[in-house]
Structure formats: C-alpha cells, structure tokens
C-alpha cells in the first residue's frame with residue numbers, strides 16, 4: 298500500500314478491505330477495525346457481499362469510532378445499524394469481537410467514554426498509563442456535509458482534546474446530542490485511516506478538504522502519523538474535484 302493521501306472509487310472498497318484485513322491477520326492473527334455511523338453500515342454490507350467467501354470475519358475485532366448514547370434497540374444506535382446491515386447478515390463475525398459501549402452507562406457520558414477507552418486498551422493488551430496509544434489496523438470514517446467526522450464537529454472543544462483517546466460529547470449538533478467519540482490522538486495513530494463518503498451533498502465540502510486543505514473542517518485534521526490516508530468516493534461526491542472519479 299502506498300504512502301500519502303489517495304482518492305479511490307468506492308467500487309474498490311471491497312478489495313481494499315480484503316487486502317488490509319488479510320495482511321493484518323497474517324501479521325497479528327486479528328484485524329483491529331473501527332467503523333463509524335451514518336450510511337457506513339450499508340456501504341460496508343455491499344463491500345462485504347462482493348467478496349463474501351474470501352473475508353475471514355471470525356478474526357475481525359470491531360470498535361465504533363463514535364457511538365450515540367442510546368439503547369441498542371434504538372434506531373439511532375450505530376451498533377444497531379451495523380447489527381442490522383452487517384452482523385446479522387455475515388454470520389462469521391464473533392459477537393464477543395463486536396466491542397460495544399456499556400449500556401448501563403448511557404446516562405453518564407464521561408463514564409461511558411472511560412469504559413470504552415478501557416475496552417480499547419484491554420483489547421490491545423496495553424496499559425492505560427499514557428505511555429502508548431493503541432494503533433488500529435484501520436479506522437473507517439464518514440464525512441458530514443459540515444466537514445465533521447466521527448463526532449468531531451466544527452469549532453467544538455473536542456477538536457483540541459489531547460489527553461482522552463475516547464471523549465464524551467453532550468452537545469452534538471447532529472442528533473442525538475450525547476455521544477462518545479474517538480479523538481485525534483487515537484485516530485491519527487491508526488496504521489491506516491480511510492474515509493468513505495458518497496453522494497452529491499458531500500461534493501462542496503470535499504473540495505474544501507481535499508484541495509483547499511481547509512483546517513476549519515474537522516476531517517481535514519485527520520492526518521495519520523503513518524501517512525496512510527484513503528478517501529473512497531463515488532462520482533457525485535467527487536464531482537467538484539479537479540479529477541472526479
């Protein structure tokens with residue numbers, strides 16, 4: 298995989314996921330992935346269907362890059378969306394490898410974020426003593442028309458968070474207001490980060506992020522230390538770029 302930012306057609310997502318999961322599994326025995334909410338679960342379902350027989354989902358460990366603090370049966374829950382689209386359809390995912398927020402803590406965003414961060418450290422067998430930041434094999438992010446990603450919204454104090462790797466948010470401009478979210482230190486420490494963004498509503502902001510590098514958009518500040526950053530776009534989303542897909 299080459300270094301630097303690459304813009305790729307979303308039609309190549311399935312092959313990309315296959316390659317990166319296979320290489321992580323052959324190196325470490327597992328594939329540590331974080332996914333996001335919104336339209337992502339539907340897009341992943343399509344990508345998984347394409348090469349279904351080749352994916353070894355039993356070795357995938359999945360976290361949520363952000364999660365809404367609602368019950369799992371609520372349609373706003375990112376876990377719920379992924380469960381309906383992905384986990385119920387591809388049976389070889391192991392339930393214990395789908396890392397969810399603690400439902401008992403949804404009324405306590407701070408505690409919920411601390412607990413989720415702890416789950417991450419435990420998964421990576423690291424001590425949460427500030428000495429090391431876990432490194433996901435891949436973090437998949439979505440993009441809002443306002444340039445937000447995960448639950449990192451424009452002009453929000455969470456953009457400056459440097460201590461917490463998973464932070465609570467109680468005033469998300471996109472409902473529901475209470476969420477937890479990965480912060481930049483965790484996102485930018487991933488081995489690979491990939492955005493998946495489709496549809497015309499993203500065209501304008503994509504130009505500002507990818508070509509004008511406008512740092513007022515939270516997605517522009519996703520700059521993995523590994524320099525491995527990918528953007529999976531469709532034709533409408535890429536329509537305002539100099540070289541559309």
Ligand SMILES: O=C(O)[C@H](O)[C@@H](O)[C@H](O)[C@H](O)COP(=O)(O)O
Nearest residue numbers: 333334335336439440441446447
């Ligand atoms: O849970 C969430 O709200 C998200 O993780 C959020 O960051 C999402 O990925 C973007 O808003 C894009 O959403 P769409 O893919 O639906 O446009």
